[in-house]
Amino acid sequence: MLRAEGLVKTYRAPDGGPIPVLKGIDLKVAAGELVVILGASGSGKSTLLNLLGLLEDPDAGGVWFGGERVNVLGRSARSRARGRFVGFVFQSFLLLPSLTALENVLLAARYAGRAGPTTRQRALALLDELGVLERRDHYPPQISGGEQQRVAFCRAVLNDPPLLLADEPTGNLDDANARVILESLRARARAGAAVVVVGHRPEAAEGASAVFRLQNGALA
Amino acid sequence: MPRTIVRALHSYAFTIAGIAIGVAGLVALGAMSERIVRFIEGGDHFVLGQISVAGRGMGMGAGFTAGGLLPATTIRAIAEVPGVAAVQPQVMLPLNPSTSQFMTLTQELVLGVDLSVPTPNRHYRTLPVRAGRFLREGDQRVAVAGAAFAASRGLEVGSRITLEGEAYEVVGVLERMLTAPDRFVIVPIADARRQWVAKDPLLRTVLASGAAALRAADLNTGAAVGWREGEDPDALARRIRERVPGVNAQIPSELSSLLRSSTAFFSSLVVGIGALGFAIGGLSVANTIAAAVFERLRDFGIKRALGATDAQLGREVLAEALGVTLSGGVVGVAVALALGVSIDGWAGRSGQQLFLFSPRLLVGALVFSVLLGAAAAVYATLRVVRLSPAEAIRRGA
Ligand SMILES: Nc1ncnc2c1ncn2[C@@H]1O[C@H](COP(=O)(O)OP(=O)(O)O)[C@@H](O)[C@H]1O
Ligand SMILES: [Mg+2]
Secondary structure, three states: OEEEEEEEEEEEOOOOOEEEEEEEEEEEEOOOOEEEEEOOOOOOHHHHHHHHOOOOOOOEEEEEEOOEEOOOOOHHHHHHHHHHHEEEEOOOOOOOOOOOHHHHHHHHHHHHOOOOHHHHHHHHHHHHHOOOHHHOOOOHHHOOHHHHHHHHHHHHHOOOOOEEEEEOOOOOOOHHHHHHHHHHHHHHHHOOOEEEEEEOOHHHHOOOOEEEEEEOOEEO | OHHHHHHHHHHHHHHHHHHHHHHHHHHHHHHHHHHHHHHHHHHHHHHOOOEEEEEOOOOOOOHHHOOEOOOHHHHHHHHHOOOEEEEEEEEEEEOOOOOOHHHHHHOOEEEEEOOOOOOOOOOOOOOOEEEEOOOOOOOOOEEEEOHHHHHHHOOOOOOEEEEOOEEEEEEEEEOOOOOHHHHEEEEEHHHHHHHHHHHOHHHHHHHHHOOOOOOHHHOOOEEEEEEOOOOOHHHHHHHHHHHOOOEEEOOHHHHHHHHHHHOHHHHHHHHHHHHHHHHHHHHHHHHHHHHHHHHOHHHHHHHHHOOOOHHHHHHHHHHHHHHHHHHHHHHHHHHHHHHHHHHHHHHHHHOOOOOOOOHHHHHHHHHHHHHHHHHHHHHHHHHHHHOOHHHHHHHHO
């Protein structure tokens, strides 16, 4: 489902000096697989996930979704590819503060052109499944971090994307909430999605099809 | 639904307020320049509607007919020039002789008109009367007051005013025309002639000495001449100059350009005020919209992560910008109107009107701010989507 080859990313320090973060990453994730990438803080996990999810351009290398090379597409085509293929779960949730929980979930469908009564039913069912249905009309600042991440998870899976990318999804959560989110991600993999989870805590690796370490810009 | 509207208003309150301030500034400055434009155009319209004739030389007349006496024989000679349709003898006297001629256009004048002749001015066949009636042939010691003249003195129909020691009854008040007649008080010509004699010691001396055989009908400061259908007014004015000695016939197009050049200062002031209004208002609108977009950099990054294309984001931003600039624009227009009306309410006590909120100004200001808001929205969106979504989320955090 997801393939990356030779991904290179180098940032520039404020003094102009290079910060090589990724030095040539190869990765393949098949449908139904849960791949966990562990690495110390600052090792480049977020950078890698951003490249895989087309949120940022690599300096070199390629990204394929289901056989199509997507990182070379135009800006809007990349946006559409994200909407069609990828669901994101971020460490800091990234809900829109001006929208209610339900509206945040439905946002994923808006850009894919799928907004409608069935989508709304599905959003409500997902919120119910994650135990936050009664929070549907609350705004993100009014609910706890654990609840926000549950809402964000619903948003990520609303369109049933074949690829889920989770960047330290439990980094800001207590253990109970962390277990719910990790278990939900595993469930998506069992249901056929390709799932990539990056983190620095080994618990994330539980039930993974493959576990990699990101170190010195390379996967091991 | 109302809840969403309340929420939208709440979250956009500052943006709408910012736009309202910009539009209010634009409309207020625009209304001041519209006021001046109307004044200049009104004068131009007037001078192009008649040939103004005065006696040659200096006299104490004022306004367009400043010059020497225009005796009855001369009036008759003008009437006989081919192409002339009508000649209306007039007496124009400055109400306050100490007023400098510099501001002759805004000067308060007594205008005496010969009511036995219909008004020859093609563009002002009748002056619009707001209350009461205009003068009629046979009227004596009655006056029709221009709007500003009446307002500054609190005159209404039935009021009395004293001119050169004689009491006049106000029988009519004109509508506000935003040009010269606003400051006129119009009386039958016989009354104006008496005022002139009372006012001018030199004229009294001449009359008393019998040195010149002057009769009342000779006491005219000028005349308004109308032309026959199809006649070229400039050519007719030249013909009058050639055939009637001792007159100064203004050529309408020359007087119009003279008027335009003497009001050139005001015209550039108008352009300057208008441009200032558009610059201040426009910058304020554009800046407010662009700032509102940049402020939500993170939201845009998130939406793009969720699959929003440039076009989808552009449409969203445009729709919001449209709603926000329109509501801000309407509030701004309302603020400017309230401000203008209350300032004019105060200025109106001395007969002044500073603002003219013409429909073209209000519509123009709204269209301008909406277009500018849209342009700013498009510009800001293009700037935002050039960042990668990851970068937008990082910077907006
Ligand atoms: N936009 C950026 N500009 C410069 N350096 C960056 C930028 N983003 C990340 N980095 C650097 O790249 C390295 C990897 O960052 P990141 O991918 O966020 O690591 P992780 O997610 O593993 O903690 C860090 O040293 C970080 O400082
Ligand atoms: Mg990170």
